[in-house]
Amino acid sequence: MGGPSSPSRDYRDDPDALSLHTTVGDAYTDDGDDGDMLNIAGPPPAYNEATSDGDTTGLIVHAEARNTIRQAEEDGYYTGISSPESHISSTSWRIGDKRTRIANEVVPLQDKRSDRDPSFLESWVRLMAALPPSPYIHIVGTHRETKRDKDGKSSRENVTDFRIMVSLQNYLWPNFDPNAPNEMAITTAESGEKTYRGTVLKGRAPGVKGDIEVGHAKPDLKEWCHRYCAKTTAPKVFRLTRTVTGMDVQLLRSRLVGLIRGTNYRGSLDIEFPVADRAVDIYSSGQLNTWRLITWIRWLFYLTFLWIFSWPILFFTTKRYHVVRAEWPFSQVDAHGHKRYTTVSEEQWIGRYGPAVKRLCLDRYDGLAGDVFLNQVLESGETQQSNDAQVDGRVALNVAAAALQGGSFNAISVADPSLQSNGDADIRNGKSLSIPLLKRTILSTTPRMESLYGSLRALPASISIPLTLSLVIVIAITRNVIGQLYFADPHRPPVVFHVLPFIGSSVQYGIDPYKFFFDCRAKHGDCFTFILLGKPTTVFLGQKGNEFILNGKHADLNAEEVYGKLTTPVFGKEVVYDCSNARFMDQKRLLKLGLSTEALRSYIPKFVKEVEDYVNTSPYFVGDSGQVNITEVMAEITIYTASVSLLGNEVRSMFDSTFATLYRHLDDGFQPINFVMPWLPLPQNRRRDHARKVMEGLFSDIIRQRRETGNQGDDTDMIWNLMDAQYKDGAVLPDQHVARLLIAILMGGQHNTAASGAWLFLNLAHRPQLVEEMYKEQLQILGSPPAPLTWANLQTLTLNGQVIKETLRLHSPIHSILRQVKSPMRVPGTEWLVPPSHTLLASPGTLARSEDYFPRPLEWNPHRWDRVDLPDELTDDLNKVDYGFGIMSKAVSSPYLPFGAGRHRCVGEQYAYAQLGAIVATLVRLLHMEQVDPQAPIPETDYSSMFSRPVNPAVIRWRRRRTE
Structure with missing residues (x-):
């Protein structure tokens, strides 16, 4: 995080104040300092086999669960639990409301055996239920600073004083032992509960009205697995929800607020309790579900705004089953009304680790903090700043989220910053959006569209923005298709037909390159061009293609421009x-x-x-x-x-x-x-x-x-x-x-x-x-x-x-070898020229499959x-x-290269x-x-x-x- 700059004098309520943190006088009496409150023999044991002096994270929860996870791997299943370092994400802003974003909230899985085999699906769900969620305490302290630029203009901005992520997953294991029998319980949705039951929208069970349940008893896990596998419509998804029960978050929040305020901290304090790995989604093996789980395809749709069209299709075609829960108790109430904790109570945890959290806040700590690290803080009385690798997952670019966070215009601005100033002014004034991009595209197509452009300007921004985007995409697709069908260049290799101008054939190529190559060769021969993420890519297969590309002169072909972007940040x-x-x-x-x-x-x-x-x-x-x-x-x-x-x-x-x-x-x-x-x-x-x-x-x-x-x-x-x-x-x-x-x-x-x-x-x-x-x-x-x-x-x-x-x-x-064309190159035996704007692609592996x-x-x-x-x-x-x-x-x-x-x-x-x-x-x-x-x-x-x-x-x- 680095040391935050000192707040300007205008910010401080008290001109004589020295810092947002002072411990002089200790205005708050900390009950957590009393070690007698903790009635357990010392700190929870660390189950990781090897500790290192350089390990300051203390996040041992997944190391402890390694035996259970490894057994899952040996049975041929996905582990269902993600890496602790991947859980931290940035604090997001959603329409003025701040909330904690935890990465990997939902773990996606896919196996075609779960589509038709209810026994396999049931065993998979039970295995995933045996892996606990990852509850955290997220503590963030911020304050506002006034800064002045060189022109004397002032601006207010948020400054983070500390950010602490404390893992509580260890406390879901009885006696802190992941190998011991746990008290997790698998339950299914009540008949009167509104949820997804193989439907697109939430609803209650048939025959149930309000809170009055009529008909048969609720289905158990086995019955739901049979119903899921019996439904042949695709796509579909079966969700297992992992929940933490019996944790008094209000008590933890109030005690932590008291501890931190006891340091005389006067900034804004936000304490939340996010949960990572809180659900597991088991997707059917259809093509749509396969594509939606591939990261680069999702990014492609975000960046090209095709999610505007794909999201409604996925939403209304996917049948969802959100009917099974794995409840992991932090505490339970027995038949006599007594509260029984799985490990320790909230007060015991505060009594043990409250002083360490307090110390971290004073040291302006930024990062993960598990039991081992907190114990080190208690023993040494000091902290080390967290490794950047622990918190670098906090910042992630999400263009689709930009449309939700700041309105659709912000998403447009990401794609085309030149639209920012006019659009902001129009939106602030409540007027329609004036988009030069729309005008350039529509007016260049036909003068008759000018009236349509004027009509769009008269519409409210909430209507004109999505309508504008839709029109731009439709026009671009139309021009792209017409250009391929009627204006193909005979002096260049044939182009693989595609509908979407920027995406081209990227999806088909990315799913199975060899199938794509062989299918295209059957239609176009050994040499053809396809669009790969907006880049015309000319493929030349066979021995002549390998000779043409791999033995090409450096003055004509260049590998550095293709691979440099990928390798330079790594090497x-x-x-x-x-x-x-x-x-x-x-x-x-x-x-x-x-x-x-x-x-x-x-x-x-x-x-x-x-x-x-x-x-x-x-x-x-x-x-x-x-x-x-x-x-x-x-x-x-x-x-x-x-x-x-x-x-x-x-x-x-x-x-x-x-x-x-x-x-x-x-x-x-x-x-x-x-x-x-x-x-x-x-x-x-x-x-x-x-x-x-x-x-x-x-x-x-x-x-x-x-x-x-x-x-x-x-x-x-x-x-x-x-x-x-x-x-x-x-x-x-x-x-x-x-x-x-x-x-x-x-x-x-x-x-x-x-x-x-x-x-x-x-x-x-x-x-x-x-x-x-x-x-x-x-x-x-x-x-x-x-x-x-x-x-x-x-x-x-x-x-x-x-x-x-x-x-x-x-x-x-390696299925594809790429070279950037530097000067026009004639394809041997043809009149085709490959221009410098193209990338050449050789695939020696196709000969090996001949x-x-x-x-x-x-x-x-x-x-x-x-x-x-x-x-x-x-x-x-x-x-x-x-x-x-x-x-x-x-x-x-x-053929063997x-x-x-x-x-x-x-x-x-x-x-x-x-x-x-x-x-x-x-x-x-x-x-x-x-x-x-x-x-x-x-x-x-x-x-x-x-x-x-x-x-x-x-x-x-x-x-x-x-x-x-």
């Missing part, structure tokens, strides 16, 4: 795509020096040790058998093996605490929306920017320490290689460049390896006999028991390598690589080239094969693997993120091998 400036192409090629050369064959030989034992340690110590692999979400497991194993091999032991040791959180926040920066608007002040973007600064500082500290101490053990990790490296022009790499390149190499390829590994083990689990075949290969070649893996003997495991190649063929993590090269291409079959008569296209030719980072193959005609081609081919190709090969071989010799449900298909692909990953959760069953 930092002056590296990778934020520098000249020549400098980038030089940086790739330096990185490649640290990935030499000699370096790879030294990495193999490190890979093996990390995997073995992970399987022996991870809570995912407790006991002799179990189930795991392989997507999460591979993500962790991949980053652990990459950090220890490339970045050294210092970085690897950090992954137990701060570094893992920073990595996750950086990872959140790779969102499709950031291709277009990386500057949006979204919560994940604020976390991304903060994480990059902190991680760059951590790397800089390691570099500085190494320079001071020198290389005592002749280590050869990537940090040492870059510290001693020079650019081709003789310039030494600045430490900032080294730190940012380390972030780039850590983040750049690990997503691909993690996604490929997850797909690999999902396919192996569906073919457990292949796992045993791979193990037998190790026994035959490496002996029984198998000898330790090395770089040399890893190359002899043929089937191990073929499994990796087949996975990369069918499940290539029957021309791979029989039954959509079947995962590693033995297809047994063929000794592979066509020439599947092997590198002798055509070599040096783009500035070493000699490599120039071939782009191969999982690492790209041309000047931007991945420099870590051999490292990825070695890393994934060692991980696969080690896990195969440690575990048996099989599918949880032998009849279930392999999970579908999630294309909503930047990388083609399995839809979460992707669960497999494992069993430890017996030692021979």
